[in-house]
Amino acid sequence: MHIVIMTHGGGSPYHGPNMRWYFLGKALRDLDFRITIVSSSYFHKYHELPNTDGDVTHENIDGIKYVWLKTRSYQRRLGQVFNQFQFAFKAYRYATSDLVPADVDVVVASSPHPFVIYAANRLAHQRKVPLLYEVRDLWPLVIRGLSGAPAYHPYLLLLKFTEWFAVRKADVIASVKPGDKDYFQQMYDFDVQRFFYAPNGFYVDKVPEVSLLPEEGCGSGDLSTPESPFVVGYVGALSSYYGINDLIEAARLLQDDRQIRFRIVGGGEDLNKLRDMAKQYELTNIEFVGPVPKSDVLRELQSFNACYVGLKDVEANRYGISCNKLFEYMHAGKPVIASYKTDYDPVAFARCGITVPSGNPSMIANAVMRLKENPSLCHKLGKAGANYFYDNHEFSVVANKYYELFHSLKKTIK
Template identity: 20%
Template sequence: MAKSDRPKHIFINRYFYPDHSATSQMLTDLAFGLAKNSSNESIHIVTSRQRYDDASARLPAYEVIRNVHIHRVATTRFGRQNLLGRAFDYLSFYLSSFVTLIKLTKSGDTLIAKTDPPMISVIAALVAKLKNAHLVNWLQDLFPEVAAELGVKLASGLPYKLLKAIRNKTLHQAKMNVAIGELMAERLRREGIPNDKITVIHNWADEEQLHPVPHGQNPLRTEWGLQGKFVVGYSGNLGRSHDFATILEAAEALKERDDIVFLLIGGGAQLPQVQQECLEKGLKNVIFKPYQPREKLSESLSVADVHLISLKPELESLIVPSKFYGILAVGRPVIFIGAQDGELAKIIYNNECGKVIKQQDTEQMVTDIIYFFQHSQQNENIREVFESLFSKKNAIAEFGNRLK
């Protein structure tokens, strides 16, 4: 079969390599992995020319990297910080990606729609129907439910019901819907999606790239002045779905301890507010660092002795924080702030890789931090848990089987 005649797997997502976004990195892992492992299908990405952290970036309109064909469409460039501007970015991506998909898709191809921007599955479903192609939804979150829980005004009342009905129609049309957790899969079943159209494939991290780095061999510990400190870390998006009040209260309770510091790496909508609160409370034990390059991720994640993850309980079954998998890959325990019967809580309990606390339970959080301060060497099994459950190799093989 000539290369031009091979069926295509076409992924649609607003961001792609190179990027700081964890879900974009997983798409990168999967696309390159499938391209390496398959000689029967060609792998294509329809994405924007922006970067997650730089709306002004102008990446090439088309290039081939490691046998993956990357089609970058033109969009507006307002960025993530302004909601109205983000809406225009979404709209322009919908229109441009539709035109590109119509030109690219042939009968028998498979369109894999992620969830950035929201409702992109509607565009993919329309093209799949017009072109007699297959549709797969890779659900990193469930919209409009997430927006409704975060108080977005347009995601309420009649608009909410309409958006949800349209979304569900694309789920019914799909050949397969990939949920990233068991609770999300159960929620899809409650929406009436047939069980044979639902599969669970957990998110992952790259076991080849990410590995534990001992403190004595970690240049960032020296560069950031953290030698001899016990570091409580947070790495990733400081977004609206995460609780930082409990974290800052714990930092305030421990601010007289000069041997314990809080390190927040990343950015997001809540970063300015968190920085302002630290300034007002005089929390000199909280250090902020920007997103780190992917090649330094092992070092940046390994700087911490224990990592913090939070998710508002109302968002359980709608989102699973992807930072969790990279933390396990570098062999660090976690303190999860959220629902005690949630997706991550169950994994943590079942595999003894951390602690779970409720929001606003500052006293328990301080207790858990002190526990890990006193037992910082007892983390040997965490990397093994990661390799057996959440490795890139296993996830790519699972996706490959599902996409056949």
């Protein structure tokens, strides 16, 4: 069976994020699927741009076929929007040509921005095959929540129309968050029988040894010494959306406890601002490591005693949380301190940590103290998270769900 995925940022380990369909593609390849990913040649998250030759470039990456559509680079928001339109236009233009082979069985339009739905719908209609619209972020809802732009902004109106078009045309709406079915039902009187939950996660080639915390002792490193610190860590992008300022405020509240340390790994637009904030408070219990290679992330996670994930309180989060870092924390077997507001809390589902409301540093500090003083709880939560990850978020599990869906679509839609 041949699946074609159209997504703006179809990354790989050689180019950078987003790598969801690279890893799902590897898992589906093991189930005898053929995967083609149609993607933009430029995306601001790539750390290495693909080599392109003309408007359309074909490349095989680890058994997955990539089709790169040439698009312009950008530095500012307006350029990013132009890049989105350019990719959507070229995908639509080439959808009925030799962009992909004739033997297509299912077409997937994968967000975050929904403009790929037009090209995907054209290809699916021409080949008379099922169309699946996969939602990773609720645009325009999340954009409006983060930017504060009015609902009548032209870009948001276009996003809203495109979302309506996707709901109308797609045979199935898939999402990485279970609560998105509520959103589509409320907004579009959507038949929830057409909804498919396909969670985020990642693909584990080999099962590594998970470094669960011991049931006695709380520190990292040599756990037999009382001087070993209790390390609260964060790995990921540094922006106002991820609530790192609240973590710094919590570190300020706990600065008199010499056994507690905070380690922040990652880069982003707010790195210098956050460093200045910690410097202004004269904090000596927090360290900014900067970005590290993806291959070093697990090693960083193994050095933590607890992991932090925070999100700004926006309406879109009400329908669920799907941060990749959260599943990396679960996979590493670490207890999670989560700071967000949602009706669908994966930390609660997994029973792998403590959730507190967004914007409440004192409750974050209390959660740190609770874990530090209860090593057996740390062990229990970390083990629960690791088990939950392998049962629900390892991409071989997600790929099996897609395997069943794709085959059922092929049978029911002629």
